[in-house]
Amino acid sequence: DAGITQSPRHKVTETGTPVTLRCHQTENHRYMYWYRQDPGHGLRLIHYSYGVKDTDKGEVSDGYSVSRSKTEDFLLTLESATSSQTSVYFCAISEPSAGEQYFGPGTRLTVT
Amino acid sequence: GESVGLHLPTLSVQEGDNSIINCAYSNSASDYFIWYKQESGKGPQFIIDIRSNMDKRQGQRVTVLLNKTVKHLSLQIAATQPGDSAVYFCAENEGANSKLTFGKGITLSVRP
Known part of the structure; x- marks a missing residue:
């Protein structure tokens, strides 16, 4: 997975x-980048970052925030989790000179 | 847990045969295309890419063909093996901003 780790790998949490x-x-x-993957929707971009403290919204950013204080870490926060945020979340990385993105192993999040 | 492969079209091939997986894209301005492979429970894995100034590119056992006239991309896998069973999806981007748009994917099932 191209030197990318995600944590936790699985999480169950309660609404709110x-x-x-x-x-x-x-x-x-x-x-x-942060993506979510749901059956029937493919990968959808939540937020992305082009450098430290440089972040922007993707197509499904409502209910999510991100932070990037170091090159190596990109955090995705659900301020108040909802059942619609039950999904598999993938992080990806790329270089400005290259188009391809490399993905982490994913985090399966269940909101009950 | 639910597989990302549910609700996707499925291509079933005999082990040893060649596989052809197709993808139609909609943005005529897209100039870079990627094929990814995703095995169950894992993150998407980069297979091969192609730029719009090419119509064919070969890798190890894989070939990508691009037809810009009809906005069609295909992935050919030679001598398909059981380990090729996975979800395959294409991605495209336009310009140098590196934001990819992903297709929903096709499940490849290899019969022994």
Whole structure:
């Protein structure tokens, strides 16, 4: 998985609780992304980052926030989890000069 | 847990045969295309890419063909093996901003 780890790998939480997912890379890639993957929808971009403290919204950003204080870490926070946020979350990385993105192993989040 | 492969079209092939997986894209301005493979419970894995100034590119046992006239991309896998069983999806982007748009995917099932 190209030097990308995600934690936790599995989490069950209750509606209304805050949740933070972590993506850590050892590749020193400048760009990082958070996606969610749901049956019938494919991969959808939540937020992305083009560098430290440089983040922006993707197509499904409502209910999510991100932070990137170091090149190697990109955090995704659900301030108040809802059942519609039950999904598999993937982090990806890329370099500005290359188009391909490399993905982490994913976090399966269940909101009850 | 629910598989990402549910609700996707399925291509079933005999072990040893060649597989052809197709993808139609909608953005005529897209200039870069990628094929990913995703095994159950894992993150998407980069297979091969192609830029719009090419119509064919070969890798190890895989070939990607691009037909810009009809906005069609295909992935050919030679001598399909059981380990090729997975969900395959294409992705495209336009320009240098590196944000990819992903297709929903096709499940490849290899019969022994």
